[in-house]
Amino acid sequence: MDRLRTPPWCIFPSLPFSKQRDWCVQCHVILVSTPTILGVLGMWSLLSCKRCMENTEEEMLLIEEEPDLIHSVDPRRCCRSIRDGSANYNCRKEERDCQVPHESLDYLPSHSRSYKKWLQEKTYRTDWDRWLLMGLIGIGVGMLGFLTHQIIDYLIKLKWELVENYLQSGNFHMTWICILGLGLAMVVVSSGLVVFFCPEGAPYGLPEVIGFLNGASIRHIFNIKTFLGTFVSCLLAVASGLFCGPEGPMIHLGAIIGCGLTQFTSHALRIRLPFFNRLWSSADKRNFIAAGAGAGIASVFRAPVGGLLFTLEEVASFWDIRLAWQTFFCCLMAAFTTDLLSSSLSGFVYRGHFGFFKAEERILFWVKNLLDMSVLAFVPTIFLGILGGLFGALFVSLNIKINKLRKRFFNSIQKTFFRKTSKLLESVLVLVCTVTVTVYVPYFFPCTPVMSLRTSQLKNSSETRSPFEREISEYSCPLGTSWIGPDGVKYSNQTFNEAAALLAENGKRGIMYLFKRGTHEEFGFTSLFTALAFYFLLSCWTAGSAVASGLVIPMLYTGALYGRIVGLILVSIFGVQTNEQGAWIDPGLFAAVGAASFFSGVSRLTISLTVIMVEITNDVQSLLLVMLAVMVAKMIGDWFNTSLYSSLLKLKCIPYLDSEPLASHRKKRLNLELFFARDVMEPYVRFLHLRENIASLAQLLVSTSHGGFPVVYKPKPDQSEVFLGTITRLELCMLLEHEPIFETETNHDSLSCCPLLLYQKITVEKLPDPSQMTMLLNRYSTDPRYQQLFINLEPYINKSAVSVQAHFSLQRTYIIFRTLGLRHLTVVDLQNRVVGIITRKDLMSFQLEERLQCQLASQRHDSDEQLLD
Numbered sequence: 081m082d083r084l085r086t087p088p089w090c091i092f093p094s095l096p097f098s099k100q101r102d103w104c105v106q107c108h109v110i111l112v113s114t115p116t117i118l119g120v121l122g123m124w125s126l127l128s129c130k131r132c133m134e135n136t137e138e139e140m141l142l143i144e145e146e147p148d149l150i151h152s153v154d155p156r157r158c159c160r161s162i163r164d165g166s167a168n169y170n171c172r173k174e175e176r177d178c179q180v181p182h183e184s185l186d187y188l189p190s191h192s193r194s195y196k197k198w199l200q201e202k203t204y205r206t207d208w209d210r211w212l213l214m215g216l217i218g219i220g221v222g223m224l225g226f227l228t229h230q231i232i233d234y235l236i237k238l239k240w241e242l243v244e245n246y247l248q249s250g251n252f253h254m255t256w257i258c259i260l261g262l263g264l265a266m267v268v269v270s271s272g273l274v275v276f277f278c279p280e281g282a283p284y285g286l287p288e289v290i291g292f293l294n295g296a297s298i299r300h301i302f303n304i305k306t307f308l309g310t311f312v313s314c315l316l317a318v319a320s321g322l323f324c325g326p327e328g329p330m331i332h333l334g335a336i337i338g339c340g341l342t343q344f345t346s347h348a349l350r351i352r353l354p355f356f357n358r359l360w361s362s363a364d365k366r367n368f369i370a371a372g373a374g375a376g377i378a379s380v381f382r383a384p385v386g387g388l389l390f391t392l393e394e395v396a397s398f399w400d401i402r403l404a405w406q407t408f409f410c411c412l413m414a415a416f417t418t419d420l421l422s423s424s425l426s427g428f429v430y431r432g433h434f435g436f437f438k439a440e441e442r443i444l445f446w447v448k449n450l451l452d453m454s455v456l457a458f459v460p461t462i463f464l465g466i467l468g469g470l471f472g473a474l475f476v477s478l479n480i481k482i483n484k485l486r487k488r489f490f491n492s493i494q495k496t497f498f499r500k501t502s503k504l505l506e507s508v509l510v511l512v513c514t515v516t517v518t519v520y521v522p523y524f525f526p527c528t529p530v531m532s533l534r535t536s537q538l539k540n541s542s543e544t545r546s547p548f549e550r551e552i553s554e555y556s557c558p559l560g561t562s563w564i565g566p567d568g569v570k571y572s573n574q575t576f577n578e579a580a581a582l583l584a585e586n587g588k589r590g591i592m593y594l595f596k597r598g599t600h601e602e603f604g605f606t607s608l609f610t611a612l613a614f615y616f617l618l619s620c621w622t623a624g625s626a627v628a629s630g631l632v633i634p635m636l637y638t639g640a641l642y643g644r645i646v647g648l649i650l651v652s653i654f655g656v657q658t659n660e661q662g663a664w665i666d667p668g669l670f671a672a673v674g675a676a677s678f679f680s681g682v683s684r685l686t687i688s689l690t691v692i693m694v695e696i697t698n699d700v701q702s703l704l705l706v707m708l709a710v711m712v713a714k715m716i717g718d719w720f721n722t723s724l725y726s727s728l729l730k731l732k733c734i735p736y737l738d739s740e741p742l743a744s745h746r747k748k749r750l751n752l753e754l755f756f757a758r759d760v761m762e763p764y765v766r767f768l769h770l771r772e773n774i775a776s777l778a779q780l781l782v783s784t785s786h787g788g789f790p791v792v793y794k795p796k797p798d799q800s801e802v803f804l805g806t807i808t809r810l811e812l813c814m815l816l817e818h819e820p821i822f823e824t825e826t827n828h829d830s831l832s833c834c835p836l837l838l839y840q841k842i843t844v845e846k847l848p849d850p851s852q853m854t855m856l857l858n859r860y861s862t863d864p865r866y867q868q869l870f871i872n873l874e875p876y877i878n879k880s881a882v883s884v885q886a887h888f889s890l891q892r893t894y895i896i897f898r899t900l901g902l903r904h905l906t907v908v909d910l911q912n913r914v915v916g917i918i919t920r921k922d923l924m925s926f927q928l929e930e931r932l933q934c935q936l937a938s939q940r941h942d943s944d945e946q947l948l949d
Contacts, residue, residue, distance in 0.1 A: 187900065189362065191879060193875040223418075235319035255519055263515055271627050275503050276500060279300035283628045284298075286328050293373075302339040309628070314333075322511060323514060324623070327632035334414075363398075383691070386696075388408050424436075458708060462712055465710070467678075471639075483624040486624060503625075527555075552585050554575070557576055562574075578602075581603075582615075583615070591675070598668070600666065612641040622634075636675040638678050640671040643671040647670035672697055682724050684726075741923065757918065760890060761916030771873070775869075791873060792804060883908050884907060886908070905917065
């Protein structure tokens with residue numbers, strides 16, 4: 081079927097043009113001589129050939145009086161691969177099918193007469209309710225962030241306390257068994273919640289939130305079951321010892337809170353409270369979700385400005401200054417709530433000092449000793465940026481390949497239960513490998529002394545703990561002693577295991593060790609390279625497994641490891657510098673710069689990442705170094721592939737529209753200003769009239785899955801039908817549920833005799849009962865009684881629906897579609913007659929390349945034909 085719809089030069093480009101044209105005619109003759117259904121296919125094939133051979137506007141606008149149905153809503157067709165391999169993204173068959181549930185969303189409400197009446201009934205108010213809800217979202221996300229930190233820290237501490245005696249006695253086998261047993265219990269529950277409890281049986285995360293805010297409808301992403309499953313799964317996955325963090329799930333959880341607290345709706349719990357219903361529009365919902373996502377970053381990193389900029393740079397597709405202020409307030413409340421609760425509670429035990437924010441507790445990776453910078457520091461910083469771009473691109477490529485292999489393997493398992501069980505077993509296998517590395521690798525490293533650092537001045541403070549005192553990093557090392565020197569300073573000869581400090585400790589504590597200044601030779605090359613290799617590979621494998629996990633901590637950790645290696649190389653060359661001019665040669669400084677470079681190499685973030693690094697380290701002195709490393713890493717990474725989040729959007733077949741359209745032909749980027757809207761539109765459109773027969777309308781909804789329809793009317797009896805507006809499928813279904821608005825044929829001249837249905841009754845996100853609606857449509861389409869009934873669609877039509885002419889620039893068509901957040905864009909001719917329609921999936925990169933390739937081939941063959949003539 082698809083090959084018949086494709087012109088011959090797209091299938092057999094090597095054929096002479098005259099033979100290709102003859103091929104079209106012969107195929108049509110053969111098909112129309114067979115039974116009726118094949119004759120229809122033959123006419124379809126001939127129309128396809130004719131449409132691609134004749135490029136003039138007049139021929140493009142020659143459409144049947146009653147066009148066929150819209151085909152662009154079929155996601156499988158949207159994912160058809162480009163046969164010459166020039167597309168930047170080729171979907172496989174199973175990847176095409178996964179786009180089926182991803183419909184599009186309208187950003188603005190339908191501007192109908194019913195909507196205007198609803199607006200008139202609403203008194204004008206200020207935005208105090210929006211600010212109130214933003215504050216509530218921030219408080220809710222802040223409390224959730226506090227719980228996340230406390231529970232994870234408590235579980236990790238409890239796990240290692242249980243094996244402390246085995247470690248001190250050097251019994252590594254019992255340590256491995258206990259750690260693995262506790263970790264298995266956590267991972268089985270964590271993965272089981274995702275696989276068996278969450279609605280889709282797979283972990284949701286940042287890519288889905290980004291896709292939704294871009295306008296793609298993703299099922300169950302803000303479900304209460306998704307919230308509970310993701311929250312508990314994230315806690316147990318991080319505490320089990322997997323190389324992951326809670327940041328990605330916190331962004332998703334913040335978005336769920338932003339959706340739930342403002343909509344006062346839960347379909348799973350069948351709750352819909354009538355509060356703030358004026359803020360239930362799609363635009364307001366997306367704004368609250370974007371603010372919730374930013375609050376998640378603000379809470380987990382204690383970085384309110386970073387959360388705001390992260391939302392602007394990566395998450396939100398629609399942005400304005402009012403949303404920026406409100407998101408800023410939401411992030412402020414989230415960070416404040418987390419700090420306020422953390423100031424007095426530790427391990428759910430009240431420690432006093434409520435409301436007193438200590439720097440070492442509030443700042444995630446607090447760097448105490450700020451260093452003076454030198455222009456020479458920019459040289460290793462550029463090298464770290466290059467490493468960050470290369471390692472980041474490698475990480476993205478490797479992770480996508482692992483996820484593709486994982487997806488292909490699981491899809492090959494037919495039975496659902498065994499497929500889900502296999503996902504759970506993979507998570508168990510990842511944990512077994514991770515625990516084996518964290519327990520046994522330190523066994524091969526000796527205990528090394530902690531450098532005799534001055535930990536406190538007795539005249540200024542009481543005794544304080546040294547960096548590694550009674551921590552997991554001591555592993556099986558003997559207890560150290562401490563003494564007070566003649567200068568009144570406390571010293572310690574404590575020993576620790578370098579590999580245990582880097583692998584057995586949780587990611588947050590390990591990053592603090594790597595960022596610490598003044599510890600030039602605290603870690604050797606062997607431990608750093610070993611930790612880098614294992615952490616890079618295992619975190620890449622963990623990402624995408626059936627647990628709710630984040631990648632920010634692994635990205636920071638990996639970059640900090642190779643950054644410290646570069647810093648250690650400089651120390652080996654120039655020695656430990658104690659003078660003011662050489663103080664910048666510090667492995668801790670380059671660990672922070674390396675962390676920023678790898679984070680940028682994977683995520684391709686710039687502005688928000690720079691601010692986040694300053695907020696989580698309090699190191700303003702290294703701001704210029706971080707900025708340079710981030711910029712270089714992004715540029716290097718972009719040479720090889722896209723960011724991890726963009727790659728995951730493509731892997732999951734989420735129809736995401738970039739800010740700029742990307743289409744290439746034979747490895748050359750196409751200028752879409754040279755093409756027209758008609759080149760990518762679907763020309764076969766089924767449209768509706770102001771007055772529709774109930775039975776015909778029901779039959780249309782039963783036989784199609786289109787999300788919306790253009791509505792046409794005749795300004796005068798002797799004129800052609802012109803475009804008036806659009807109406808969505810959901811609105812039609814809700815209208816058909818109310819029989820009192822049906823009319824008989826005698827009311828043909830009266831378009832306003834029936835009562836106007838309230839706007840709230842026809843505006844829904846999804847059908848309340850799809851099975852009941854299917855039965856209703858079947859009854860309407862088969863019952864002869866409804867053949868005589870009609871419905872007046874005029875009060876419910878979106879009369880502000882956007883349309884463009886067929887010769888409109890394709891580049892500007894794309895910009896209009898994405899900027900306005902459209903779901904359907906109607907294409908009209910010079911007489912305002914409907915000639916086609918454009919949907920989100922028609923503007924995807926692979927779809928643009930496929931259709932424009934045929935246009936280029938058609939133009940090329942037309943030129944060859946003219947030369948031959």
